[in-house]
Structure formats: structure tokens, C-alpha cells
Amino acid sequence: MYTSTPNWLMQRAFLTPERIAIYSENEQKTFAQLHEAAIKKAGKLAHLGVRKGEIVALLMRNSINMVEMIHALHYIGAVVLLQNVRLTVHELVWQLQDSGAKWWIVGDEWGVYKDEIAVPTITTSELEKLPQDDVPLQEQYHFDDIATIMYTSGTTGKPKGVLQTYGNHWWSAVGSVLNLGLYENDCWLAAVPFFHVSGLSILMRSVIYGMSVYMMDPFDAKKANEIIMSGKVTMMSVVSAMLQQMLSQLGERTYPCMFRCMLLGGGPAPKPLLEVCRDKNIPVYQTYGMTETASQMATLAPEYSITKLGSAGKPLFPVQLRIETEGRAARSYEAGEIVVKGPNVTKGYLHRPEATEKAIRDGWFYTGDIGYVDEEGFLYVLDRRSDLIISGGENIYPAEIEAVLLSHEAVEEAGVTGIADERWGQVPCAFVKLKNGCVATTEQLTAFCQTQLAKYKVPKRIYIVDELPRNAAKKLLRRELLHLIPKDQR
Ligand code: ATP
Ligand code: MG
Incomplete structure (x- = not known):
């Protein structure tokens, strides 16, 4: 069985070097340029002392620089801990300690915390000034190796570091493309943070599929609508609050038909919002997923958006899903815990054997969410068990x-x-x-x-x-x- 692939960006830069990997408002880079930039940064990181297998915490806003940094850290074989830029310094430091991160790479605005923190810290500008060392690059990605760690958003309790392997990201990208397909002109509008799995998974898909990403930061409903109207992008990931703002701004207009997928995730979608989208022919794919499943694991295709309004659809191809109640499989329409299995599902939580054992039993992951399936297997997510x-x-x-x-x-x-x-x-x-x-x-x-x-x-x-x-x-x-x-x- 193959348990590794070539390094994704390296292979992509070899296969389709001239294709645009990423656009921002005033910059663009091909896959070859992104690869060159990642090699350069990997040399600087190596000079700093970053080594294979070390956990490196990364605190940056969405930018091409951040994309290069993630790839560069993977080129070295470091494990990237992606941190949320909205956290307080107290929460950030807690994550550094909890994870045992060896390094902290921060955007310049967080440079002021440098001296307060025991973990060696460098700002992105300081890193840029370092010379480059020769460093062996990871030519292969092993599916069992940890690529990234993301702390859950802590919506319901103390955050836990979710381990995401290369295999998890690979299968998430494959599961998504088997569902959505891939067109030559596809370009994904990324306005969700890369430190969150909804954003990072766009970057992973980009290098695996050879698909362009249009990056906007910060999210702005008017600008997002303009980008879609201009025909530059064909897909976008949103949470319902973003979509709501975009629709208010859109007014009577609707999107061009080449815009083929509005991937809506992160939480329950209000029905009135879905109804407006249906009336405007906006192709909303409602999704269900979490940090632990490396992005969406179920989606509802737009053709069902009327008959199955409010459903999160069926599982993606590599995912098995069942509903469990009182230790047995629930019947159709009977509410219970959503339990899933698949190669996109995490191995567990960093330094939390008990939480891992509680969440993963017999290879099945207990999501902590309550839902039911109808007689055709469409999933309806009701809520979090803890809420x-x-x-x-x-x-x-x-x-x-x-x-x-x-x-x-x-x-x-x-x-x-x-x-x-x-x-x-x-x-x-x-x-x-x-x-x-x-x-x-x-x-x-x-x-x-x-x-x-x-x-x-x-x-x-x-x-x-x-x-x-x-x-x-x-x-x-x-x-x-x-x-x-x-x-x-x-
Ligand atoms: P924490 O685990 O720390 O409480 P979190 O669960 O909010 O944080 P994420 O992994 O970002 O962190 O979110 C996944 C959760 O979002 C799911 O477990 C579920 O509760 C909710 N969710 C995602 N998609 C849907 C959906 N379609 N309908 C309802 N809830 C959803
Ligand atoms: Mg959760």
C-alpha cells in the first residue's frame, strides 16, 4: 500500500510550474515561484535552527508570506501549529506551553511579546533577513506524519490540539474533489483564515489539484461580491455570517453562472438564508465538518437544496457516518451522536491520551454533535451535545x-x-x-x-x-x- 506521495508543492511546481498558485489584490505567484519562495524560506528557517519533527507555532494573518511559510516548514519536515490571530497573548502562550512548541514565528505586530516568552521567537521580517543554509528538503510526505496542529476553536470548552496528518489533508482534498469535481478554470476565493481548517484545506487542495487560490484578507462582503461578479473565481468557502453579509450587499443582483460552488460550513445554516440563495440560484453546498475531520466530511449538493433544505447532505466518498444512541445504531429520524470514520479523521489530540481514547473508539470518531439521518441517508445536524x-x-x-x-x-x-x-x-x-x-x-x-x-x-x-x-x-x-x-x- 502507498503511504506516501511526493511533496505536494514540489510535485505541483514540477507538473504545472506556470499555473497561478495564488492571487492577492496586488500580487500573484505561479506554483514555480511559490516553490522557489518556499525553498528560500526553508533555508532561512534551517539557519535559525528549525529541524525536522519540531513543532513550530505560526501566528500570521492570511498573506502570501504565510502560505510560503507553511510550505517552507513542511519542506523542512516541521510540524506547523497554526494559531488564531484573535487570541489573547495569554491564550497564545498557553498553546505554546501545551504543545511544547520549539519555535514561535510571528507576524511583526506580535514582535512585542518576544521578550516575555521562553520559546525562541522570531518575527517574519527578522526571518527574511537571515541567510539561507542548505537543508535537505522533504521530497516525500508520509501519510502518518503530522503536518499541522490546530487547536479547536474552544467553542465548548478548553481548546485541544488536533493532530492533522498529511494523510488527513490528502484524503480531505480527494474527498472534496470527488464530490465537487475540478474544472480547468477553477479558482477558490479564500476569505476564511488559513489558521482554521476551512482556510488551510483550500491551500492543500490548491497544490494537490493544481488550482489557483484568490486570497482576500480581511473578509469584506462588497469586495468578495465584486471578485465573484468579475468572474475571477468559481468557488468560495464561507460561514453563514459571511454569506449573510454578502447577500445583503448583493441586493437584487445575483452571481454569474460560472460561479459554481459556495461551500457553506462551520455551523448550522439558517433556513431563510438557504431559501434566499435558492431563489437567487446561488449554488450553496451546505457542509458538515470539523477540525478533527480536516474540513468538510458531508455536503449537500445544490440539486437537493429544495427537497432536503437544512440537511448537511451525505458523507463524502471516503467517509462512513452513523448515528448512535444508547450504544446502538439509531433508526432513521432518531436523534443521536454523529459518529464517523475515514482517512481524513484525526489520530487524536496532542498530549491528551484520555481525550483521544474518549473520542476515538474502535476506529470511529465521536463528534459530540447530535443529529439524525433520514431514510435516504441525508444527515441533519441538530446541535452540539454540550449545548x-x-x-x-x-x-x-x-x-x-x-x-x-x-x-x-x-x-x-x-x-x-x-x-x-x-x-x-x-x-x-x-x-x-x-x-x-x-x-x-x-x-x-x-x-x-x-x-x-x-x-x-x-x-x-x-x-x-x-x-x-x-x-x-x-x-x-x-x-x-x-x-x-x-x-x-x-
Ligand atoms: P471546540 O471543539 O473547541 O468546541 P469547535 O467544535 O467549534 O470547537 P470546529 O472544529 O471549528 O471547532 O467546529 C466544528 C463544529 O462546528 C462541529 O462539531 C459542529 O458542532 C459545528 N458544525 C459544523 N458544521 C455544521 C453544520 N452543518 N450544522 C451544524 N453544526 C455544524
Ligand atoms: Mg469541536
Whole structure:
């Protein structure tokens, strides 16, 4: 069995050197140029002292420089720990310690932390000035080797370092292309962070497929729409908050038909959003995936977007998926934990044998998400097990209530969590951000929920707020919602 491939960028630069690997607003590079730049950086990293197998933490904003750095570190055989640029210095340092990183490479703006940290630290500008050493380059990537580590976004608890092997990334890219196909003119608009698996997986696909990436940073709905309208890109990865902004900005217009895939992931997709896309013929592929599965592992093709509205589709070809409840396979429509298996699934968590053993049993990964499949095998993700609200013995999924609130014409964003209640144990409490220029009272919103939801699911309190807490991937941080409650009402 083959358990290795040639180094991806090296092979790509050999096969299609002249093709554009990456565009940014004012720069572009072919695969050959990207390869040259990666070799150069690998020489500088080697001069610094970076060696094969070492964990190197990388803290950079999306840029061509960052893309080159990731490849350069892989050329040396280092393990790249990708850090979220929105973290506080305390959280960053915690990750450095937790991972045992040997080096910290940071964008210049984080250079100020250099002296406070025990791990040898260098800014990207300082690295550029170093001479290059000769260094043996990794001509092959072994599928079992760890390529990257990403801490989960910590939406539900303390972050854990997810180990992602070269094999995980390879199979994720293959699974995706077996689903979406590949066209000669394909170009992927990357506006999601490369430190998150949704962004990194675009870079991996790029070198494996020979596909161009158009990079934009920071995300800007108007610019993203302009890029799509100009016909420069054919695909884009988004989370629902990004898509929502793009649609508001788009107004009456729609995208050209060559734009063939809006890959929507990261969390539940509000139905009204999907309906607008359907009416505008925007080809949304709703996906389900996580850091631990190296990007999406199930997707819903646009042809099912009407009949299976709200489903995350079927598993990608290399992935097996089942629903488990009370230790047995669930029946169709019966809710249970989503359990998956496939070559894109992580080996486990860094330095966390117990968490790994808990999550991976008999080769199956327990996602911690609740969902069900219909009789045809289409997956519906209900919510995270840990966000479940149990009220008087009834299970309430916050996502269901959020979806109802989002279908109200005045509501832009909604978040629901459980609050303690003497009688019921917990009751749902909602936080709502209204659309610009729209008015709605909490009484009106409650009345609206009463028409759509069983009584026990109707939020007992609704707060209208300016902003909902989200992480760098723009995901709702439900456990932080409670901080929005005025102190005297907690
Ligand atoms: P942590 O594990 O630290 O709580 P996280 O789970 O938010 O962080 P990610 O790996 O980025 O970190 O997110 C994956 C999660 O996002 C999934 O486990 C699931 O809960 C949610 N998710 C992804 N796709 C969907 C979807 N289509 N519908 C509902 N939820 C989704
Ligand atoms: Mg998770």
C-alpha cells in the first residue's frame, strides 16, 4: 500500500510550474515561484535552527508570506501549529506551553511579546533577513506524519490540539474533489483564515489539484461580491455570517453562472438564508465538518437544496457516518451522536491520551454533535451535545430556536442558551441582534416564537443586543451569551 506521495508543492511546481498558485489584490505567484519562495524560506528557517519533527507555532494573518511559510516548514519536515490571530497573548502562550512548541514565528505586530516568552521567537521580517543554509528538503510526505496542529476553536470548552496528518489533508482534498469535481478554470476565493481548517484545506487542495487560490484578507462582503461578479473565481468557502453579509450587499443582483460552488460550513445554516440563495440560484453546498475531520466530511449538493433544505447532505466518498444512541445504531429520524470514520479523521489530540481514547473508539470518531439521518441517508445536524438545553426532562436544541428567530424579518443574528430555572432546571434564553433600521420588541419576538415552537421551547427571556459573541471563525460562542445579561438580572 502507498503511504506516501511526493511533496505536494514540489510535485505541483514540477507538473504545472506556470499555473497561478495564488492571487492577492496586488500580487500573484505561479506554483514555480511559490516553490522557489518556499525553498528560500526553508533555508532561512534551517539557519535559525528549525529541524525536522519540531513543532513550530505560526501566528500570521492570511498573506502570501504565510502560505510560503507553511510550505517552507513542511519542506523542512516541521510540524506547523497554526494559531488564531484573535487570541489573547495569554491564550497564545498557553498553546505554546501545551504543545511544547520549539519555535514561535510571528507576524511583526506580535514582535512585542518576544521578550516575555521562553520559546525562541522570531518575527517574519527578522526571518527574511537571515541567510539561507542548505537543508535537505522533504521530497516525500508520509501519510502518518503530522503536518499541522490546530487547536479547536474552544467553542465548548478548553481548546485541544488536533493532530492533522498529511494523510488527513490528502484524503480531505480527494474527498472534496470527488464530490465537487475540478474544472480547468477553477479558482477558490479564500476569505476564511488559513489558521482554521476551512482556510488551510483550500491551500492543500490548491497544490494537490493544481488550482489557483484568490486570497482576500480581511473578509469584506462588497469586495468578495465584486471578485465573484468579475468572474475571477468559481468557488468560495464561507460561514453563514459571511454569506449573510454578502447577500445583503448583493441586493437584487445575483452571481454569474460560472460561479459554481459556495461551500457553506462551520455551523448550522439558517433556513431563510438557504431559501434566499435558492431563489437567487446561488449554488450553496451546505457542509458538515470539523477540525478533527480536516474540513468538510458531508455536503449537500445544490440539486437537493429544495427537497432536503437544512440537511448537511451525505458523507463524502471516503467517509462512513452513523448515528448512535444508547450504544446502538439509531433508526432513521432518531436523534443521536454523529459518529464517523475515514482517512481524513484525526489520530487524536496532542498530549491528551484520555481525550483521544474518549473520542476515538474502535476506529470511529465521536463528534459530540447530535443529529439524525433520514431514510435516504441525508444527515441533519441538530446541535452540539454540550449545548443541549434540558428543560423539565425535554431536550431542546438551541439551533432550532435560533433558526425560528432568524426567520423573523427584523432579526439579523440570534443566539440561544440555557439559563437556570428553579422549576424546569433550565429554560431557553435568546439574544437577538436586529437588522439595521428594523424594530421589534421582545414581546413581538416572543409572540412570533409562540406561533412556531412548542411552549417549552419558547425563550423565557429575549435580550436585544448590539453584537453576539463570535470567535475568529465567526462562530457563535453560546457559552459567552450569558455575559450579555445585565448584571442585576443574572
Ligand atoms: P471546540 O471543539 O473547541 O468546541 P469547535 O467544535 O467549534 O470547537 P470546529 O472544529 O471549528 O471547532 O467546529 C466544528 C463544529 O462546528 C462541529 O462539531 C459542529 O458542532 C459545528 N458544525 C459544523 N458544521 C455544521 C453544520 N452543518 N450544522 C451544524 N453544526 C455544524
Ligand atoms: Mg469541536
